[in-house]
Amino acid sequence: MKGIIFNIEEFAVHDGPGIRKLVFFKGCPLHCSWCHNPEGISFRKELMVSQTACTRCGKCTEVCSSDTCIVCGKCVGVCPLRLRKICGEEIEAADLAVRLLKGRDILISSGGGITISGGEPLAQPAFLFDLLRHLKPLHIAVETSGYASEDTFLRMLSEVNLVLMDIKHTDPVIHRKYTGVDNSLIMRNLKHLCEASVDFCIRIPLIPGVNDSRENMKMTAQLLKDAKNLKKVEFLPYHQTAGAKYGMVGSVFNPGFNTSEVVSIRKEIFEDYHIRVDVL
């Protein structure tokens, strides 16, 4: 079974226990306005150009034969600084597993494993489950928005060791406004997660003026208060660098909120429910 990925990181320190390799699935059904990995949104390959060090030597335009980018990759190899790359690689699950399992002894002896992130891993379910089959018995974590069919979500819960799930907003209208989708599916899956026997962490991207209000935090904490396998909540405060890669994929960062506003970090709301909070 083939799928599409856009990166493998070898030493992810904040995405599950121990030393972990982290694979990013390409493509996501959500379009969060603060997304820091815009190259993870599209399910297709795309050209990425790092503009910072570009000397405008013109070699890329010399070889280009198309008015709009057809992702042919001709310009990638001629850039003397290799500032261009085709983002996205179609790969067989078995081949991906071989790559991820290389050096597995280090992952195992450190109590680590593999984390599957994205994009949205559950948006390529057949590829995901095929990959999981090849990776077992390694410790597997999946990082998800929770936006997936309940069947897929439940099956994932039964096959992994740790789930890292985002909660962006409890209010469906605001959720739709900033992520492009309704949150009812996410809320149903969150309920499954809270009842499941798999360990999980909740990640909250703290976006100033969007979801960092006392009410939303309180609502979120209440959703989690009885979950028996919740290890902790992780806050990811919005950071100015979120927009860094938009230019690289030829799009414009248009977050739709005041990015310079100070974000509120309300750990105590969760701590009142005896939920541990880490700020990443």
Place this chain on the structure above:
Amino acid sequence: MNRRIKKLLDDVFQKKHHSLRQNIDEKELLHFTLSLKEQKLPDIIRAQKRLTWVLEKEDPVILPDEKIVFTRTVAKIPEIFTDDEWNGIKKTHHIHEMGRICNICSNYSYTIGVGLEYRRHEVRQALEKFRLQKEQRAVPFLEAVIRAIDDIENLADRYADLALKSGREDLFLVLKRIPRYGARSFREALQFFRILHYSLWASGNYHNTIGRFDQYMFRYLKNDLDAGVLDDDTALELLEEFFISFNKDSDLYPGMQQGDNGQSMVLGGVDEEGNDAFNLLSEMCLKASLELKLIDPKINLRVTKNTPIEIYDLGTELTKQGLGFPQYSNDEVVIPGLLAKGYELKDARNYVVAACWEFIIPGEGMDIPNITALSFAKVVDAAIKKHLGPSAGFGPFMDKVKQEIKLELASLVSVLKNSYTEPAPLQSLLMNGCIEQGLDVSLGAKYNNYGIHGTGISTAVDSLAAIKKLVFEERSVSANELIRAINRNFEGDDDLWLKLKYDSPKMGNDDDFADNIAVQLLKDFAGLTGSLVNERGGCFRPGSGSAMYYLWHAKELGASADGRKKGEALSTNFSPGLNVKLNGPLSIIRSFSKPDMKEIMNGGPLTLELHDTVFRNPESIRKVSSLVKAYMELGGHQLQINAVNREQLLDAKEHPELHRNLIVRVWGWSGYFTELDEAYQDHIIQRVELTIQ
């Protein structure tokens, strides 16, 4: 750190004590040297007279609140030969660096334990024996040693007098006991060390290493703790003051750069019986270093297969500070490596590191572990130009590379003849066997081996990997085309240059295609050095360190077959190429543990750079520790991690091509710093300014 230590630290930072330094006229120094010449004194007497001159000239200084004293006020040390004399010596002798004893490790422990009066007694006994034998060389040497003991005791007496005058009875009592007699307490032992170390520097010796401090000082600490003389806090306070003392005069110490002074301290590892020896003092040293954040002493942490992850965590906490240490070395690799080179088991288990990373034996080794350096990139370049065209395949070409290594080694070694080093009576007192044998340490000790650095390993491996792929497997480039392109510094050869630079296998990606070449290259290096013997009967030790040679060797080289252009630096130490983007740290440690590092036993660390935000919380600290441990379990010999700091980020901004692997944590994710737009780079730099504290 308590208030007293904070103040001592601030004073050292502000260099307050520099105002106490004497104004010494160059003429006075020259006059001293000239008088030695006019008296036609032998070198051993000259060396002795120099130490006498310096120590007699010293003014005792007791800084406010100081418990451990001895501060240099004589900032300059005279030469013992005039320029003319020295040039004459150089004509007929090989001179290593400054021609003085350096980069070895004293046996401080014995003298601190028994005191200088007992040592004097030993020297006198030897002197009587050699006088009866009418030994010409031993007698003046031993007399010089006795004079060195006199000089140190005299200065200590003057310090004691000043202590009394200043109402510092505590200090007076310490200095009345040591250095004449053995230390009884932790404080006395630390003060004794300080006096010996200070006097070594005053002798003109340099890169005076500290050795296994946690082992030889532990008994004093333990006695005091058991007796209730000290508790954990007061012991740490003393230790911190002692650590600060290494930074008082360090600007006066000779070295390539400020900070290159060889004050290496080695903690942990196995004892002489092979038991794990990390102790309370080892831990206390790590804590002191963590609190003080000083570049001296430089901490080295020996680890074994039994070292628990918690000890690595203590090391990682220190790495987080961005000081560039601890440097880890692996007993499981280093000790067998030393044994294979003829070191005795007891000695091998006692190994320490010299100024940088070379493994030496305290009290026993007069090894010169940095005597010369083999440029792998140069060897490969020579092989390409002479032999690539006619070579029928990659295997035969590698045989030619080996032949070139042999030629280069022969050439490097051929100049190491008739070596001369200035005598060092005090240093000899602190080395085992010199007194009994009546021989100055400059003439040798138990081990007299030479170390050869191996530089530009990754550049050489990457060049060979490109050749194997493009010239011999794909046959897409001919030998002549490659040679022409290298000679032209790739001018007009952009396509080939891109292929070499970006599309050829690189060492550090866990790719056997490249890594196996490194295995072969280092095996050849080890094999070829194995048959060499130096003029002192010692062996040659191959190493993977580069020191400053990575710049020097780059200068004598044109472009290389890995796509490196003329003028670009070689990779440093045992590390991936500078401009090579790799998969990540796991691939790097796997690649760099494939060669048999037991054979490359002169040392030279793999250096990894991690952004300091990777060290954010206890969980991620543990992960870095696991990474270090993993390298050791894979058979790595030595490792050092840099928590990347602001300066490096600024440099990365200026020269992104040199920092392709610099990973930064940006919000909830990690990215490559050089791929970020400028505004974001600046933002991260600003943030680092805040987080680095």
